[in-house]
Amino acid sequence: MIYLDNAATSFPKPQRVISAVCEAQRCYGANPGRGGHKMTLQAGRKVFSCRSILAELFGTDEERVIFTLNCTYALNTAIKGSVKKGDHIIISSLEHNSVLRPVHKLSEQGIITYDVFKVNPADEEETVNNFISLINDKTALAVCTMVSNVFGTVLPFERIGRICKKNNIRFILDGAQGAGSHKVNMKVMPVDVLCLPGHKGLLGPMGTGIIILGENIEVDSLTEGGTGSSSLSASQPEFYPDRLESGTPNLPGIAGLYEGIKFIRCFGGEDAVLKKEGCLLNVLKQDLSVIPNLTVYDKMHTLPTNVLSFNVKGKHSEEVAELLDKTNIAVRAGYHCSFLAHKNYATMESGTVRVSTGIFNTKKDVKNLAFYLNKIAMERIL
Amino acid sequence: MSLTYIKFESQTHGEKAVRLLSRNGIKAQLRRNPNPNHKQGCNFALFVKGDINHAYDIINENNIHNLGVESYSEKL
Numbered sequence: 242m243i244y245l246d247n248a249a250t251s252f253p254k255p256q257r258v259i260s261a262v263c264e265a266q267r268c269y270g271a272n273p274g275r276g277g278h279k280m281t282l283q284a285g286r287k288v289f290s291c292r293s294i295l296a297e298l299f300g301t302d303e304e305r306v307i308f309t310l311n312c313t314y315a316l317n318t319a320i321k322g323s324v325k326k327g328d329h330i331i332i333s334s335l336e337h338n339s340v341l342r343p344v345h346k347l348s349e350q351g352i353i354t355y356d357v358f359k360v361n362p363a364d365e366e367e368t369v370n371n372f373i374s375l376i377n378d379k380t381a382l383a384v385c386t387m388v389s390n391v392f393g394t395v396l397p398f399e400r401i402g403r404i405c406k407k408n409n410i411r412f413i414l415d416g417a418q419g420a421g422s423h424k425v426n427m428k429v430m431p432v433d434v435l436c437l438p439g440h441k442g443l444l445g446p447m448g449t450g451i452i453i454l455g456e457n458i459e460v461d462s463l464t465e466g467g468t469g470s471s472s473l474s475a476s477q478p479e480f481y482p483d484r485l486e487s488g489t490p491n492l493p494g495i496a497g498l499y500e501g502i503k504f505i506r507c508f509g510g511e512d513a514v515l516k517k518e519g520c521l522l523n524v525l526k527q528d529l530s531v532i533p534n535l536t537v538y539d540k541m542h543t544l545p546t547n548v549l550s551f552n553v554k555g556k557h558s559e560e561v562a563e564l565l566d567k568t569n570i571a572v573r574a575g576y577h578c579s580f581l582a583h584k585n586y587a588t589m590e591s592g593t594v595r596v597s598t599g600i601f602n603t604k605k606d607v608k609n610l611a612f613y614l615n616k617i618a619m620e621r622i623l
Numbered sequence: 624m625s626l627t628y629i630k631f632e633s634q635t636h637g638e639k640a641v642r643l644l645s646r647n648g649i650k651a652q653l654r655r656n657p658n659p660n661h662k663q664g665c666n667f668a669l670f671v672k673g674d675i676n677h678a679y680d681i682i683n684e685n686n687i688h689n690l691g692v693e694s695y696s697e698k699l
Binding site for chain 1: 633639642654655661663664666
């Protein structure tokens with residue numbers, strides 16, 4: 242199988258990730274931070290090691306690295322824990338449903354109001370001005386994706402973050418598609434909260450999500466429960482990470498995530514990853530440019546990226562993905578859990594076929610994709 | 624036998640202190656607090672090899688959240 246669906250989850254995982262997951266289960270699978278015996282302490286130290294490497298990677302303190310179930314849970318916590326009644330939120334036109342839906346729900350509950358700013362991938366000034374035009378005196382929060390999961394567009398998130406800082410607006414960055422390939426340093430970048438999946442670009446297992454809190458940023462808990470600390474108090478601890486980390490953490494997942502990040506470091510860091518994945522996408526774009534009956538959404542790219550969408554004229558995206566699957570090529574089709582992106586960029590009718598390159602893909606993989614796609618576009622595959 | 628240690632509310636803070644002290648050439652071991660009080664509930668105890676007050680100062684200088692120094696007499 243040629244796997245080109247890395248925006249959904251990265252595959253394969255490095256062997257060291259798989260080994261770490263197994264080792265955690267086999268050798269020290271106790272509940273971290275909950276007891277006093279050797280195994281629980283060892284488990285707790287592993288969780289701390291992962292917290293530590295994430296803190297270093299994203300420029301924060303260990304206490305401000307919060308483990309969650311996934312990026313959606315991280316975003317829900319960050320968004321719902323940041324607003325109060327009467328607040329106004331601004332989100333971008335390329336947001337995933339994991340941002341749109343919690344914001345929309347808060348709006349339906351009468352807690353907040355929200356607006357969507359249109360991203361023009363070809364005109365950063367227009368994008369930024371569209372954002373500014375929506376700021377009002379009630380605006381308390383802006384949420385923006387780093388890289389569109391549908392089109393691969395890299396948003397001008399640093400500029401938007403700076404505007405937020407100037408206007409005393411909290412800025413949450415959804416790093417679902419950027420982490421592991423695009424550098425983010427909270428110490429120097431104007432990002433208040435960064436939400437991440439562990440299982441995509443960071444190469445960890447599924448079931449790992451992360452919230453990175455900036456300095457002095459307070460986020461209220463979405464869930465309360467056992468933390469292994471302050472056990473005789475009925476109230477949730479107010480210190481981090483415990484305030485936002487109730488229940489048993491995913492120790493095997495966190496152990497794997499730690500190794501995933503180490504793998505990226507050994508590979509040369511985010512720049513090296515983006516260089517490889519971006520180069521592969523450029524090879525693909527070049528090959529797709531000569532195939533007839535294709536609509537390639539490469540105008541959505543102005544910066545290096547690892548996600549590309551296209552459609553074959555006269556075919557639904559799902560049909561194209563199914564035909565590619567028959568040739569053992571895995572891509573994603575449909576709407577990619579992103580209603581806003583399709584609504585705003587005229588792809589509601591058939592969604593898109595999405596290709597997302599990963600650290601283990603080769604030039605041969607994308608050449609093969611182009612080869613079979615040419616056959617599909619010329620209707621030589623049934 | 625009397626034990627003196629620095630108390631931490633969570634293992635995260637305790638491990639951070641262990642690493643900090645190690646960087647300052649001080650050996651320390653984090654364990655579950657053997658004598659939690661009835662107000663705070665479960666927490667962690669950092670046992671320091673050497674001058675605990677010096678270690679405590681380093682931890683506070685680096686703003687690592689803790690619950691102070693405590694002594695406990697072990698009943699044999």
